[in-house]
Amino acid sequence: MTAFPMQNMVTRKLENGARLDQRDRERLAELVRGWRALPPRSDIISHGDDPEFVHVILEGIACRYKILPDGRRSIMALLIPGDFCDMHVAILGRMDHGIGTLTPCRVVDIPRSEIEELLTDYPNIARAMWWATLVDEAVLREWLVNMGKRRADRQMAHLLCELYLRYASIGWNGDFSLPMTQEQLSDTLGITAVHAQRVVAGLRQDGLIGIEERQITIPDIARLMEFAEFDPDYLHLPS
Amino acid sequence: MTAFPMQNMVTRKLENGARLDQRDRERLAELVRGWRALPPRSDIISHGDDPEFVHVILEGIACRYKILPDGRRSIMALLIPGDFCDMHVAILGRMDHGIGTLTPCRVVDIPRSEIEELLTDYPNIARAMWWATLVDEAVLREWLVNMGKRRADRQMAHLLCELYLRYASIGWNGDFSLPMTQEQLSDTLGITAVHAQRVVAGLRQDGLIGIEERQITIPDIARLMEFAEFDPDYLHLPS
DNA sequence: CGGGTCCTTGACAGATTTCAAGACGTGTGG
């Protein structure tokens, strides 16, 4: 899961939500020109910030997270290439959570003024961005179901199916292999790292997932989806 | 928790998110003129619908929910007076979950065309509605943390604190008492009804909540908030 | 080599579910 044509991730993602024309695509291509590289475990934006930039992931995996009073971390969203981190925080005024990298990332910082202009002058893009926000909300709802009602092994399987489809939806063409640690997965699913390891081991033993170079792979997505009772409806992808 | 000045619930709620002028208020007052009454356990809008109306709760409690393949119900949001049920589904195209009443409700149905007009001609209201959508998302994130990291008793306490503040934010002036059944609470927290009952009994024994006429009351909100480690930040209410 | 991160394993404790049964209140119909 390394190099792949990254300029287009944003366009591909947004085209799932609205029809874009050539002018839209060119503007988006301009926007993501200058990027910066971030190491793992670094904050893209911190809790409490009143952000002047909108951030977009071009490569790598980041997350929304909160730290509890006792120091535990809760991951509430995974952000992959094409995802906007904090599109509409301006309306809320301040971040109520942090966003940080899990793997090495490439990130673009877009001044809020440019975004305002974008939303005004490019209605297709504006619509696509609201679509993305609403899908994020739908994903949160599904995670809530997942966490509330399913046991850890199905939960893990469900998360993997979602990521598989989300990567597919941005045109990811290589094999799926997930560069997340088991601790990161456990913070995402709301279980302990020890338990996450046992779950991974169990899924592997059942042949539902594979492990190559410490990364999870999916030998048979259909089987995994069946095990997870996965219904892709909530991702609102074009069929 | 019965009769209270209901026409203003919508205005009060939205005024937490944006400054409204007299013209905005008058338009909103017109919108919620005609309402209908719904008994408990009835759908306001069903999974899969492509809705032509936007629904607003004027009285009672409703919920977003999904039914799992095995028949269990998962409640992903509680909707109280002033809340818009399905404001922006038009962008997504179809409902990926259902919305149903938990108690008797009064609901307004607003044609989508009127909403479109509202969003165009009343920018303050449009902004307030996006604010509401983003707060809904923030609430979902907090629920995810709650469910993932806290034990059932704190979870229950946390939910009660949130509802207390949300009622306060729409100008609720009477005593807080919650007309939800323990089964409804359990579906919201992702625990079994049996366990929910034990948790409620425990909180009651510790004096953190009271029960009057089968409804939960809060004798000392400060103590309950402390127990729940509740931080109201995520509700983005004006301070 | 040393230090760090990550993965793995075992035994035990704790939280939550499951299954089963009964109590309580309310409304309906005989």
Added chain:
DNA sequence: CCACACGTCTTGAAATCTGTCAAGGACCCG
């Protein structure tokens, strides 16, 4: 008025899942 059904709440005991604590191994990198 009573009998009955129904939804809700309550309780107990056992099974199951998940967390906790503790330790060791694998791997990478300076």
